[in-house]
Amino acid sequence: SYELTQPLSVSVALGQTARITCGGNNIGSKNVHWYQQKPGQAPVLVIYRDSNRPSGIPERFSGSNSGNTATLTISRAQAGDEADYYCQVWDSSTAGVFGGGTKLTVL
Amino acid sequence: EVQLVESGGVVVQPGGSLRLSCAASGFTFDDYAMHWVRQAPGKGLEWVSLISWDGGSTYYADSVKGRFTISRDNSKNSLYLQMNSLRAEDTALYYCAKDGEVTPGGYYFDYWGQGTLVTVSS
Numbered sequence: 001s002y003e004l005t006q007p008l009s010v011s012v013a014l015g016q017t018a019r020i021t022c023g024g025n026n027i028g029s030k031n032v033h034w035y036q037q038k039p040g041q042a043p044v045l046v047i048y049r050d051s052n053r054p055s056g057i058p059e060r061f062s063g064s065n066s067g068n069t070a071t072l073t074i075s076r077a078q079a080g081d082e083a084d085y086y087c088q089v090w091d092s093s094t095a096g097v098f099g100g101g102t103k104l105t106v107l
Numbered sequence: 108e109v110q111l112v113e114s115g116g117v118v119v120q121p122g123g124s125l126r127l128s129c130a131a132s133g134f135t136f137d138d139y140a141m142h143w144v145r146q147a148p149g150k151g152l153e154w155v156s157l158i159s160w161d162g163g164s165t166y167y168a169d170s171v172k173g174r175f176t177i178s179r180d181n182s183k184n185s186l187y188l189q190m191n192s193l194r195a196e197d198t199a200l201y202y203c204a205k206d207g208e209v210t211p212g213g214y215y216f217d218y219w220g221q222g223t224l225v226t227v228s229s
Contacts, residue, residue, distance in 0.1 A: 086152050
C-alpha cells in the first residue's frame with residue numbers, strides 16, 4: 001500500500017517561511033493536494049494538483065512536487081496559519097491516502 | 108454557496124449498524140463524485156469511500172471494505188454511508204466531502220461538511 005510521510009511538527013518565526021514536506025515513493029508522478037485544519041474545524045483545501053491555489057487562499061501558500069518529496073511552502077507566516085496540515089494523493093491501488101499530518105507552530 | 112450537512116452519528120454498540128446521510132446544496136450534485144473521510148479523536152484524516160457521479164463506481168478503504176456501503180440519491184442531492192459490523196476503531200468524526208473536479212474527478216476534496224460523530228462503545 002502507498003504511504004505518505006510528514007514531519008510531526010514544524011515551527012516557524014512570525015513573518016518567516018515555513019516548509020512542510022510530504023514524502024512518498026515517486027510522489028512526483030502523482031498529484032498532491034494539501035489541507036489545513038484548525039482545531040474544531042473541518043479541513044480546508046489550500047493547494048491542489050501540486051501547486052494550484054483554490055480561490056480565497058492567499059498567495060503566501062504555494063506547493064511543489066518532485067522526485068520523492070512534495071512541499072507546502074507558507075511565506076510570511078502569520079499567527080493565523082497555525083494549524084495541522086495534511087498532504088493527500090490518490091493511488092491506483094490504495095485509493096485515497098493522507099499523510100499523518102504536520103502541526104505548524106508560529107513562534 | 109456549497110453546503111454539505113452530515114447527520115446520523117450516534118453512540119452504537121460494537122457489531123451494530125448505522126446509516127449516515129449528507130445533504131448537499133449549492134452545486135450540481137450529479138456532476139461530481141463524492142467521498143467520506145473520517146477522523147478518529149485526536150488523530151489524522153483517513154479516506155473512507157468514494158462514489159462516482161452516477162453511483163456506478165464505488166471504492167473503499169481496506170479498513171471498511173465489506174462492512175460499509177456508500178450510495179447516493181441524485182434526485183435528493185444526498186449521499187449516504189451504511190455502516191455495518193461496527194468496531195471500536197470506527198469511532199470517529201465522519202466528513203462528507205465533494206470531489207474537486209467534475210467527472211471523471213480530481214480525487215481531492217474541495218468542500219467538506221462539519222462532520223457527524225460516530226461512537227462505537229458498549
